[in-house]
Amino acid sequence: MKPNLVDPKKHGIRAGIIWWATDEAREDYGVTAKDLEAAGVRSLNILIDQSLVEPLRQINQDLASHQLEVEIDDGYRSKELYELASRKVAERKGDSVSKSLFNLTEMPHTTGKAVDIALVSTEGTRVPLFDKEDGTEASFLGYYEQFDDEKSRKFVYLQKLLGRIMISNGFEYGSKGEVWHFNYVG
């Protein structure tokens, strides 16, 4: 079914911009304006299917007692953007990293019902779910559970809090088990 795409920011839900269209993506992966045009990216705004708006608002209400809310880092992605992003990552970081990050079999973001979620404080400061410095494995569920230091315990706590609230509002983790990726199943 064709997604009915809306801008979450117009519905009071925090959202960033499409990362693949940023200067950082151009510098890190050599993504050009021409590449983006070919992938059908016409705006920097992240879009999501309209059916996600109410559940995400409820999730923010559930997170409010923890002084947290969600920020959407990625939503709808065309098939062409998937292909572009996975190709660029493969060129710079190798096939195995690209394969670990992009689900080209299911392409869940093409439905508009998949979101990559970050936590922010109610003032808008990022509250990280993992540390990029810990490498690609740190992106996946369960990674920090093998450690018992304060930082790891904090990440485990935040990941479980977010996961529990997302799941109770109709979302599921994706098949790759990334800590930030959720599919709305209603």
Ligand SMILES: [Zn+2]
């Ligand atoms: Zn995702």
